[in-house]
Amino acid sequence: xxxxxxxxxxxxxxxxxxxxxxxxxxxxxxxxxxxxxxxxxxxxxxxxxxxxxxxxxxxxxxxxxxxxxxxxxxxxxxxxxxxxxxxxxxxxxxxxxxxxxxxxxxxxxxxxxxxxxxxxxxxxxxxxxxxxxxxxxxxxxxxxxxxxxxxxxxxxxxxxxxxxxxxxxxxxxxxxxxxxxxxxxxxxxxxxxxxxxxxxxxxxxxxxxxxxxxxxxxxxxxxxxxxxxxxxxxxxxxxxxxxxxxxxxxxxxxxxxxxxxxxxxxxxxxxxxxxxxxxxxxxxxxxxxxxxxxxxxxxxxxxxxxxxxxxxxxxxxxxxxxxxxxxxxxxxxxxxxxxxxxxxxxxxxxxxxxxxxxxxxxxxxxxxxxxxxxxxxxxxxxxxxxxxxxxxxxx
Amino acid sequence: xxxxxxxxxxxxxxxxxxxxxxxxxxxxxxxxxxxxxxxxxxxxxxxxxxxxxxxxxxxxxxxxxxxxxxxxxxxxxxxxxxxxxxxxxxxxxxxxxxxxxxxxxxxxxxxxxxxxxxxxxxxxxxxxxxxxxxxxxxxxxxxxxxxxxxxxxxxxxxxxxxxxxxxxxxxxxxxxxxxxxxxxxxxxxxxxxxxxxxxxxxxxxxxxxxxxxxxxxxxxxxxxxxxxxxxxxxxxxxxxxxxxxxxxxxxxxxxxxxxxx
Numbered sequence: 001x002x003x004x005x006x007x008x009x010x011x012x013x014x015x016x017x018x019x020x021x022x023x024x025x026x027x028x029x030x031x032x033x034x035x036x037x038x039x040x041x042x043x044x045x046x047x048x049x050x051x052x053x054x055x056x057x058x059x060x061x062x063x064x065x066x067x068x069x070x071x072x073x074x075x076x077x078x079x080x081x082x083x084x085x086x087x088x089x090x091x092x093x094x095x096x097x098x099x100x101x102x103x104x105x106x107x108x109x110x111x112x113x114x115x116x117x118x119x120x121x122x123x124x125x126x127x128x129x130x131x132x133x134x135x136x137x138x139x140x141x142x143x144x145x146x147x148x149x150x151x152x153x154x155x156x157x158x159x160x161x162x163x164x165x166x167x168x169x170x171x172x173x174x175x176x177x178x179x180x181x182x183x184x185x186x187x188x189x190x191x192x193x194x195x196x197x198x199x200x201x202x203x204x205x206x207x208x209x210x211x212x213x214x215x216x217x218x219x220x221x222x223x224x225x226x227x228x229x230x231x232x233x234x235x236x237x238x239x240x241x242x243x244x245x246x247x248x249x250x251x252x253x254x255x256x257x258x259x260x261x262x263x264x265x266x267x268x269x270x271x272x273x274x275x276x277x278x279x280x281x282x283x284x285x286x287x288x289x290x291x292x293x294x295x296x297x298x299x300x301x302x303x304x305x306x307x308x309x310x311x312x313x314x315x316x317x318x319x320x321x322x323x324x325x326x327x328x329x330x331x332x333x334x335x336x337x338x339x340x341x342x343x344x345x346x347x348x349x350x351x352x353x354x355x356x357x358x359x360x361x362x363x364x365x366x367x368x369x370x371x372x373x374x375x376x377x378x379x380x381x382x383x384x385x386x387x388x389x390x391x392x393x394x395x
Numbered sequence: 396x397x398x399x400x401x402x403x404x405x406x407x408x409x410x411x412x413x414x415x416x417x418x419x420x421x422x423x424x425x426x427x428x429x430x431x432x433x434x435x436x437x438x439x440x441x442x443x444x445x446x447x448x449x450x451x452x453x454x455x456x457x458x459x460x461x462x463x464x465x466x467x468x469x470x471x472x473x474x475x476x477x478x479x480x481x482x483x484x485x486x487x488x489x490x491x492x493x494x495x496x497x498x499x500x501x502x503x504x505x506x507x508x509x510x511x512x513x514x515x516x517x518x519x520x521x522x523x524x525x526x527x528x529x530x531x532x533x534x535x536x537x538x539x540x541x542x543x544x545x546x547x548x549x550x551x552x553x554x555x556x557x558x559x560x561x562x563x564x565x566x567x568x569x570x571x572x573x574x575x576x577x578x579x580x581x582x583x584x585x586x587x588x589x590x591x592x593x594x595x596x597x598x599x600x601x602x603x604x605x606x607x608x609x610x611x612x613x614x615x616x617x618x619x620x621x622x623x624x625x626x627x628x629x630x631x632x633x634x635x636x637x638x639x640x641x642x643x644x645x646x647x648x649x650x651x652x653x654x655x656x
Contacts, residue, residue: 018654081653085498088650108496113420125412126497 007097008178008209009060009083014092016053016078016233052078053089054233062177065200065210067220067241069248070230076213079230080104080180083211098177098209101127105182107167112156116147116166119155123170137173144195145169165192172199179203180211197223216310217245218350218375221279246278249372263298263357265369266335267291270353280344282378282387288371290355291337294330301366302327304356305340309349315385321360346376347384399646402500410503410510417482417511432515433522436474439586440467446587460530464617466587469609471523472545473586475516476552476605477577482508483556484573487564487652494564495653502645505560509553527616535619540611544622547631548608554637557645565648565655585609601626604633 053075060066068076081087082094084102109126110119120141124134134141142148145165147158155163181200200223204210214220220227220241227241229248237244269289271277280286290303302321308314320338321327328336352373357366378387403410422428443466444458451458486504487494494501563569581587583603590600590610600606601623607630611622 086495086653102497105492105496109493111416111420113423114416118416118419122412122416125409126493126499128406128409128499130408131411 006062007059007095008062009094009096009211010058011079011082011089011094012057012092014053014056014079014082014089014094015051016075016082016087017049017090018052019049051233053082055092056230056233056235057092058228058235058238060209060211062209063204063207064226065204065212065224067224067227067244068211068213068230069215069217069220069227069245073232074230075233076230077104077182078233080182080211080213083178084180096178099128099174100178100180101171101174101176102180103168103171103182104180106164106171107155110155110163110167113154115154116142116151116158119166120151120170123167124174127171127174128176129174141169141173144172144199146192161192168192168196168199172196172203175206176203176208178209178211182213183215193219216350217248217373218348221245221375242279246276249278249374261367262296263292263294263301263330263366265290265355266293267337268355268369268371270372270374278372278374280374280376282344282346282348282376282380282382283389284344286342286344286374288340288342288353289337290340291335292328292330292357293335294332297329297331298357298366299329299359300327300361301330301357301359303338304358306354306356308352308354309385310351313385315346315351319358321358327360344376345387347382347387348376348378349385350375399500399642403502406500406503409499410507413503413507414510414514417507418514421511429518432518435478435515436471436519436523439470439474443467443470443587450588461532461617463530464527464532465589465613467523467526468613468616469586471516471519472548472609472612473581473584473605474519475512476548477580478515479509479512479552480556480559481573481577482512483552484559484563484570486556487560488567488570488656491656495656501649501652502557502642505556505645506553508560509549509556513549532617533619535615537615537619537621540615540622540627544608544611544615544627547627547634548605550638551604551608551630551634554634554639554641556641558637558641561645561648561652564652580605585613589613601629604630604637606630 607626
């Protein structure tokens with residue numbers, strides 16, 4: 001069934017302009033503004049406009065899962081809002097074929113005074129189900145949420161995690177042709193996140209199209225074969241998700257080297273044997289190559305390499321000094337390169353490698369550089385930060 | 396227009412659920428519960444009876460039971476109009492969360508606001524019917540006018556409500572203007588009195604599209620008389636026009652709701 005000819009979602013040179021600051025929210029503001037306009041004076045608003053999206057085009061065939069990545073404010077949510085019909089593009093066209101269900105915020109539309117049961121019916125209707133449909137799927141929804149014993153409690157007494165679970169449970173049972181998911185996996189515990197991912201995989205298998213926005217880059221690579229990279233409203237890259245994510249991470253790297261620091265990282269590469277890589281098998285060898293360039297003379301520096309997990313907890317740190325290399329001194333324009341060889345004995349997850357330049361004798365830092373993120377995969381379902389390769393024997 | 400009706404029909408369960416939610420949350424944490432639906436019009440009826448008694452005292456006449464029936468019949472629909480207009484005006488602002496996060500036909504919100512108050516109106520009407528029987532009001536063939544008059548009022552309220560809901564999203568002033576207007580509108584609407592006491596200024600009062608409806612209801616129910624047909628026709632025409640304009644403006648502005656809240 002799925003073929004390139006069957007386009008479910010399309011945007012053609014879509015742009016969206018927003019006004020910054022306050023609009024005329026009351027007549028008191030409107031009247032002077034209108035008078036100014038009538039008197040022929042140019043409205044002063046033009047400089048307060050900005051483009052949340054600029055000339056964005058893409059087509060998504062039926063049954064494809066597409067991730068959208070980019071920094072905060074890159075335009076990801078604007079794309080979702082336009083696709084779901086909440087906003088209208090300033091220019092350009094878009095088309096959606098089929099029933100679309102947008103999870104822009106789980107539990108939007110829940111009323112705190114109503115019970116879980118009442119909210120399931122209400123939210124089901126809001127998301128486009130009719131009452132008979134909700135009634136049919138009610139037990140399934142409650143079971144998915146795992147909230148059976150609280151279903152007759154008003155949701156104002158729910159924790160935020162419970163709230164999100166019920167919200168996702170309803171949305172996941174809409175059976176849409178197009179499912180739009182915006183950053184819902186940031187809530188809920190690990191087990192529930194996993195359940196959400198599995199559910200999305202089921203929706204995909206059923207032939208639906210999935211648009212997935214997340215800062216959890218591993219979830220994006222796991223679920224999506226294709227990704228779009230947005231930056232300041234422009235579509236920078238569109239292609240296989242691993243390639244796009246690599247580009248995204250490199251872009252983040254370059255942003256970190258800007259500025260007029262006396263010394264900076266001119267190159268930073270994360271590799272496996274075959275070249276640049278952001279996906280590693282647990283335990284696989286990795287090589288990090290760093291090139292340091294000086295704008296001014298700097299003396300007796302060391303390079304520190306750090307690895308963080310996605311809670312920004314430092315898991316690992318090594319430095320040239322501590323590894324026995326002599327500190328280096330650079331004159332303006334001079335460079336020095338290092339390579340670190342590592343074994344990725346990490347549990348499956350998203351990690352970030354960063355680097356810092358440090359002068360040990362005077363204890364002065366010359367800047368920290370946000371490196372790239374990478375993912376670790378494993379066939380075994382291991383949780384935590386490290387892989388200790390468990391072997392199981394029944395005694 | 397046809398497509399719009401089809402779309403709305405497809406989402407009828409949503410309209411039902413939002414209306415249901417409005418009613419449930421209004422009474423969920425109140426001790427009086429559904430009695431509020433009767434109490435609010437009852438207060439207006441009470442005020443009306445005081446005004447009528449004062450008129451009768453000044454004129455040196457006696458307050459008769461048909462006066463009680465007359466003022467009650469006017470007060471109940473008036474209470475509906477005021478409450479429904481107020482709720483509809485605030486319906487989009489009060490659902491900002493949904494307006495900004497999920498797409499649905501947004502006219503559902505003012506429609507549900509009017510519908511939930513209409514349910515209150517029906518509850519109050521049952522109480523009113525019991526009261527009318529108790530005070531000995533006779534039925535007549537003119538009662539056939541009642542559904543028509545109620546339909547006109549409903550049309551007018553929906554038209555006004557959708558227009559005000561959209562307007563108040565762009566200008567918060569609208570909300571306060573509506574409050575002021577609803578408070579003073581009782582002076583230009585025949586709730587406590589009949590338009591006939593104004594003799595030649597009667598026409599000015601009847602220009603208010605709600606006036607012929609209230610006047611008609613009082614005539615047909617309390618006095619077994621025909622309504623002022625021409626004015627009812629005028630009111631119907633204004634109401635339908637307002638509904639069409641209100642919905643057209645609403646649908647035209649709808650794409651800008653999410654970013655202009």
